[in-house]
Amino acid sequence: MTDSELRQRADKVVPGGMYGHLNAAIFAPGYPQFFERGDGCRQWDVDGREYIDFMCSWGPVVLGHRHPEVEAAAAAQLAKGDCLNGPGAVMVELAELLVDTVPSADWAMFSKNGTDATTQALMVARAATGRNKVLMAHGAYHGADPWCTPSLAGTTPSERADLVEFAYNSLAGLEEAAATVEGEVAAIIVTPFKHDSFEDQELVEPEFARGARALADRLGAALVIDDVRAGFRIDLRGSWEPYGVRPDLTAWSKAMANGYPIAAVTGTDALRGPAQTLYSTGSFWFSAVAMAAAKATIETLRDTNGIAAMEKAGSQLREGLYAQARSHGFTVKQTGPVTIPWLSFEGDADLSVAMHWSSACLRHGVYIHPWHNWFMSAAHTEADVARALEGTDAAFAETRAHLG
Numbered sequence: 001m002t003d004s005e006l007r008q009r010a011d012k013v014v015p016g017g018m019y020g021h022l023n024a025a026i027f028a029p030g031y032p033q034f035f036e037r038g039d040g041c042r043q044w045d046v047d048g049r050e051y052i053d054f055m056c057s058w059g060p061v062v063l064g065h066r067h068p069e070v071e072a073a074a075a076a077q078l079a080k081g082d083c084l085n086g087p088g089a090v091m092v093e094l095a096e097l098l099v100d101t102v103p104s105a106d107w108a109m110f111s112k113n114g115t116d117a118t119t120q121a122l123m124v125a126r127a128a129t130g131r132n133k134v135l136m137a138h139g140a141y142h143g144a145d146p147w148c149t150p151s152l153a154g155t156t157p158s159e160r161a162d163l164v165e166f167a168y169n170s171l172a173g174l175e176e177a178a179a180t181v182e183g184e185v186a187a188i189i190v191t192p193f194k195h196d197s198f199e200d201q202e203l204v205e206p207e208f209a210r211g212a213r214a215l216a217d218r219l220g221a222a223l224v225i226d227d228v229r230a231g232f233r234i235d236l237r238g239s240w241e242p243y244g245v246r247p248d249l250t251a252w253s254k255a256m257a258n259g260y261p262i263a264a265v266t267g268t269d270a271l272r273g274p275a276q277t278l279y280s281t282g283s284f285w286f287s288a289v290a291m292a293a294a295k296a297t298i299e300t301l302r303d304t305n306g307i308a309a310m311e312k313a314g315s316q317l318r319e320g321l322y323a324q325a326r327s328h329g330f331t332v333k334q335t336g337p338v339t340i341p342w343l344s345f346e347g348d349a350d351l352s353v354a355m356h357w358s359s360a361c362l363r364h365g366v367y368i369h370p371w372h373n374w375f376m377s378a379a380h381t382e383a384d385v386a387r388a389l390e391g392t393d394a395a396f397a398e399t400r401a402h403l404g
């Protein structure tokens with residue numbers, strides 16, 4: 001069954017054929033919708049085309065597809081049972097591992113998706129403070145529930161009424177936002193760096209991170225780091241740990257289990273009491289297989305220094321792309337951490353150059369994204385990145401020829 005046949009069939013039984021952020025129709029031309037398999041840093045679409053994969057399934061695949069240790073841990077748990085009347089022993093082991101790994105974590109609660117974790121973190125903050133308002137950066141993505149959805153279709157304004165926005169990295173803006181709802185702030189929720197789609201990424205200013213911590217303390221509100229996207233690719237201890245800034249609550253998901261479905265909230269002792277008062281649960285939240293996969297993923301990242309491997313591969317990619325862009329007469333910007341990279345073309349406000357280049361990359365076996373950040377994995381070797389750079393070079397050449 002080809003990609004185009006599957007799209008036609010899907011169109012009849014799935015609204016729009018495909019919806020949400022994985023809808024390939026909204027990327028650049030030529031992107032496949034359906035995939036057959038993945039292995040290491042490669043994926044194959046249903047038409048048999050092979051790609052060196054720099055999206056890593058939009059973040060989850062951090063060690064490479066079908067990583068042997070993760071697969072073995074998941075298979076061993078599956079042989080015993082996955083969805084039982086209660087969690088397996090592995091839930092306790094995983095919580096202990098998170099508490100040992102993450103300095104701001106005295107406890108962990110589990111769920112399935114990043115949205116579950118960000119929502120649950122805000123519930124803990126509200127339960128702790130008895131307040132409603134949440135300060136959130138303008139344009140930040142915290143998930144797809146009505147309170148945080150980027151599209152307003154199917155939601156009501158009241159679901160977002162307690163959000164007060166500020167500009168990322170502006171401490172003055174954050175303080176002004178807080179002043180408008182004095183005495184009512186339950187939480188400040190913030191991503192570890194600005195990784196909004198369609199624009200250059202922005203690392204956090206250390207002064208902003210420290211200022212957000214101090215403001216949360218002054219307000220008696222919780223500082224929530226949404227580490228769903230960046231978690232396990234910057235610092236295993238938490239993405240603001242290098243700045244010496246510790247949150248009260250952290251939301252985790254994506255890379256936590258190398259593609260198995262799991263999310264977590266970790267928090268401090270002070271919030272343990274409020275956390276245990278929540279009614280926040282789901283039929284599949286305590287399934288043991290994803291927990292076993294998470295434990296194996298975090299241990300492997302720790303024991304093999306997976307983040308250093310991603311940094312090496314990401315730096316090689318970044319340097320290679322800068323050199324190629326220059327040689328083809330393009331001025332590009334590469335932003336964000338090298339483990340979560342993105343490239344934009346100067347003067348390309350409508351992204352037409354990015355669209356052309358990413359479609360060309362695809363034809364040359366390199367899967368990147370024109371308007372969303374990419375993800376490195378620990379499976380990207382020097383040889384893989386070198387091979388990918390051959391494809392990106394050909395894509396720059398074709399884009400230059402197209403533009404004249």
Ligand SMILES: Cc1ncc(COP(=O)(O)O)c(C=O)c1O
Pocket residue numbers: 112113114115116118141142143144191226227228229230253254
């Ligand atoms: C920063 C951030 N928070 C929350 C989410 C929501 O995660 P999920 O799609 O697993 O619900 C995402 C997803 O991309 C994210 O990037």
